[in-house]
Amino acid sequence: MTTLFIDDKEITVEPGTSILEACRRHGIEVPYFCYHPELSVAANCRMCLVEVEGWNKPAASCCTPVSEGMKVRTRTEALKKDREMIMEYLLIHHPLDCPVCDQGGDCKLQDYAVEYGPSKGRYSEPKRAVINYDLGPFVNTCMTRCIHCTRCVRFANEIAGTGDIGVLNRGDHMTIAGIVEEALESELSGNLPDICPVGALLDKPSHDLARPWELSHHSSTCIQCPNGCDIQIESRGEQVMRIRPVEGSPEPFICDRGRYVYDSFRSPARILEPQIRQGDGFGSATWEEAFARTVELLKDKRVGILFSPYWSLEGLMSIRLMRDAVFPDAKVAFDLHRRDMRPFAFEEGFSMTTEQIESADQVVVLGCDLRQRLPLLMLRLRKRSRQGRPVTRIGAMNYRTNMSLSNDALIRPRDWHAVIARAMEQVQQLGKTAAGMDEWMASVDGRHEAGKLLADALMADTCALIVGEEIRSHEDAASLIYGLDLLMRACGHAEEGRDGRNLVPEAMNAQMLSAVFGDVRASAGELFALAQAGELDALVLVGSDPVGDGLFPSAAKAALERVPLVQVGAIEGEISRYAEVKLPAAAYVEIEGTFLNMEGRVRTANKPVKSLGEERPLWKVMMRLAMEMGSEPPVVSLEELREALYAAMPEVRDACNSVECDACLIRVGRNRDARALPRKTAEAFPLDVVSRYSMYREGMWARASELLSEAGRIHALDDVLVHPDTLAELGLKPGPLVVESFLGRHTFDIGVRDDVSPGVIYIAKRGVAGDLSDVTSARLVGCGGDS
Amino acid sequence: MIPSDPKQVTQICFDRIRIPDQRRLEVARANGAYSFLPTVLNEFNSEQIIEEVKKSGLRGRGGAGFPTGLKWSFVPRNTGKPTYLLCNADEGEPGTFKDRDIMRYDPHLLIEGMIMAGYALGVRDAYIYIRGEFVAEARVLNEAIAEAYAANLLGENILGSGYSMHLTVHRGAGAYICGEETALIESLEGKPGRPRFKPPFPAVEGFYRCPTVVNNVETLSTIPAILKHGGDWHAAIGAPNSAGCKIFSVSGHVNRPGNYEVPMGTPLKTLIEDYCGGLKRGTVPKAIIPGGSSAPWLTSEHYELPLTFDDLVKAGSMLGSGAIIVMDETADVIKIARRLSHFYAHESCGQCTPCREGTGWLERLMIRLEAGKARASDIEVLRDAAEHMAGRTICALADGAAAPVLSMLKHFPEEVRARVVEKAA
């Protein structure tokens, strides 16, 4: 440790800390613009000057490391003058348009001008004008306000990994500019306005709509992906104006999906009052009327329950309580991406924190579009690769990552067994094995070379395995995950404290879902099949949109043609057109509640925004439903509900009661007896089908958001893609082709891209080919005459 | 031939510069080039060489005057990374034109110095970053390098010594700032030339974040003589703390402008009167810029000053690159300061607030001042704006930009006031 004196105060910090960081950590204010704790140091604004005893000129504190016994002064007459001059230089060309600038009231330049600036600038020469540029739908530019701190450039390079923003020209002609005149190729672009210390980059959707001091602040948890970032919601009256990350929380940034989804909170798709089907449309109803219709539909019926994993833990617990009280035989499904319902050797959720993954010796990503699924984890991988640490990826598609991977292999989903078996062979040769491995390998015929990359990475001291949806949604997922579990155990990555097994879950709350619903869960596909086969009389849907999302849209539609649907939820989806009754439940930002993210961190939402209509917290709707159905409501207050939750998951109570809530991690389920051996069934068709998740299009909230839909249009890939070799082998050309699968023959425009694995048809789930999501294999044939 | 008696030495880098065709290897060799190289490569080790260079008292000739041996000794060994040697041949400092003569008339001197330096530092790849406008010089250098490769003076296993070094010439694109060593490194890496903040210093993290030594052409060209004659020999030349000879590029109102290499400590007046044929007009100069345009100005009271690092600092200026710009009584100091302000405003890389905004501000104020359109209150503004640039930025360009304006205000307040008053009347 290094001890130094700042303004005569003795301070001890880690060696190598900058003076500025030392000041920040000890509450000593030193003004700065260009420094940002998450970015590399640029040291260009020169606002952070301090004096160091014995030095003949002031030092920039952000780039000067502390040294033993150093004596630093942060407030002297000379520094006062220096800061005054820096402010005067900065304001030379800065427009004096604070009254019309959104940043006004929340602006470093404005604040410092008041605190450190001269009372009047003396510059009386011509001012510079700077051209604005287009950064896409989320970022507004007003470049005359730019102070050239290059935070945005460093953010684009280092965090977003796009390099889309750069510095042009020199001297006072220097300008910050988008390198290409188009939207930022980044899912993190909404952070730029936060990063910019002035009003040069502003939030476009909320531009010119509100002043900072008019906004009230709410805190909540983002449920748009399993990362569950803390969010601050800023609203004016009932209007949500924007969502921002929370300072000091585990993630200093949030992704565009979580940030811009807010326009859906007030979209026409919200279910704000009870509704009952009337012919082709819906009519408003009272709660009494709506429940009466519900009881009619469900009383004494065989019911299947489908729900979204995105409710709060309390909401989910109330679903379980309601089910047990009213439909004790009902199967429930909440995962729209799981085909294989056998228990997994390691359940959904992460054994490691994202910080641990960032610093692990090796990271292997298997079959996952991390940038779309977990953009904040992708950010950490980018960070680790900047530090020279490796990332290996194996999967069906070279998903765009905005970073360079150290190892990369394209495979077809049907190759996974051979990949794992190849890895097993290699680790066994090095003397590492686990009971059951021989048997597992013996039931796989081929070996795939991509397994070498996996085995190589497993040799490291710490290895984070991130298993994605290509495996989780595999028809033989349980055996693949068991195979990976064997590998991890053989290589010492399954032991307490070194557990590297991470299965990317469907959504939030995975640990709770497998703990509380493990005994009654079914696949969504199974529920639809039962309904279609006449073995169910009705479906109850609590959130979720299996017609718009997931892997069973065709099955869902077929089922709903046969059985009635009761929908409880905050927002409509494509499924709503099948509903008989809609019961409004409060949205995630409108409740107080507890959530679990993929790492098992407990997140609490405690300052909700106001509800708009008649919606009630989900647990109240569930309890009312139980009552209406003639049961005694299992709980009558939030406290009782929480007691029930804590009884099922005592760790959650401990975490909630802990002062260090962030540090308490709820553990992921393990199924020691999940010994699934590879199935030996041949695929029905020669090509594998993989469906693509898009953060801008997945989920009812995102689809109801115009902002995200716009981004989805900008960032969209072709709907159906194959590798050029796949077509060449079949003697086909890109263009309209027939995809033949168990669903029949469909014609699509097929594009080619060499970052799809040969042998794979890659489809955008939300595009025109969305219905193909049900399919795992298919054949391509030419259209009509020209084949 | 350079005398082995230090007292008789009058020049080092320019010793063979007037020999016709010295740029050709054959001629250079006939005159002693590379004659001592085998001894160095076969009999000296790295520590010895660095020790000799330290003893020699050689200080960088690029502008900062940093002790060369000390700089070399900062390079960490056994880092597992390569060490690079970069020769700074950007020669952008206004008034400076000395490196150019070494490169075009005696390129083998520089190459020999680089091989020796490279050997001492364990360098495999060395680069000469040459000012973009030096088209002919780059060609001469490349021809000389090709000859040296052909004679196994460069490349693998130089002269059978087991030491290998490759040398590449890289042409700049015209930015003054790329002469600043860390901007030079950025530029050589293919990025815009913007200086890096220090620490880390290039010796530890330089070219591609590997240990790197950047030395000026003249500095490196002095190495062969130092190794041949010994550090003590060099230390005995010149003045205390300013060992050796120095090339001064003299320009302005003198009768014979040009490059003159003289032992350090030679009085300024001697240089101008004995070597440069005296002033064009008058007996004492009105103003002198002694170390390139970035150096603060001196006036007639300093005319007899010995040209050493310390004496110039004591007089409030610096030796810099050794470019001496002489102004006689006809000089319009305001116009000159304005012109230099334009240079720095044009050349600022733009990253530091005081330099980016200050250089433009100074220029605009100076334009008004020169045109007689400045108010009296502008003088204070000018001083404030210039004073708070210097010493507060990433690199020293801002100091250089402030120097002419501050010098003008310091030494010629009446002229400035007169210009302001002129118009106001």
Ligand SMILES: Cc1cc2nc3c(=O)[nH]c(=O)nc-3n(C[C@H](O)[C@H](O)[C@H](O)COP(=O)(O)O)c2cc1C
């Ligand atoms: C703005 C600026 C421009 C510079 N230009 C040059 C140059 O053209 N040539 C040079 O040798 N050094 C130049 N320098 C000095 C270099 O940064 C560095 O100190 C020098 O190359 C080191 O070599 P030396 O130790 O041999 O002098 C410049 C410095 C600054 C601040």
Ligand code: SF4
């Ligand atoms: S746009 Fe904003 S963040 Fe970017 S350099 Fe300018 S002031 Fe800094």
Ligand code: SF4
């Ligand atoms: S002082 Fe000027 S030239 Fe040097 S780094 Fe800063 S802005 Fe660039």
Ligand code: FES
């Ligand atoms: S914060 Fe140190 S220079 Fe900008």
